[in-house]
Amino acid sequence: MRRRELREHIFKLLFMAEFNTPEEMPEQLRLYFENMEALEESDQQYMEQKYAAVREKLSGIDERLNGTSKGWKTGRMNKVDLSALRLAVYEMLYDETIPAGVAINEAVEIAKKFGGEDSRSFVNGILGKIAAGEENA
DSSP: OOHHHHHHHHHHHHHHHTTSOTTTHHHHHHHHHHTOTTOOHHHHHHHHHHHHHHHHTHHHHHHHHHHHSSSOOTTTSOHHHHHHHHHHHHHHHHOTTSOHHHHHHHHHHHHHHHSOTTHHHHHHHHHHHHHTTOTTO
């Protein structure tokens, strides 16, 4: 599976976590992967590990997002935008194998595909500020 496809699945897992309790997520993850055709074990492991890594850093990621977005704290954000932002911020701050520009571009593509009319510019604006170090500016 290509990197973009993997990222999209991780986004979907993060989105799913917004509507399920932490106790429900192991079963939801099992069902999600069970319903994927031709899933390589290495791809599933990558997705599970990255999903868990993002969830582990969630408080720091959300703190960064809340410090950057004016008037739109994470609790008020559209869940599609929030999930795309969380994944991108994780990649920008904690995944040295992914350049910030790639993380931003991929998040914008996810927002364009799954989000609303303004999702693309919203996600791009917040991630651009984080990349430029303009939080709390």
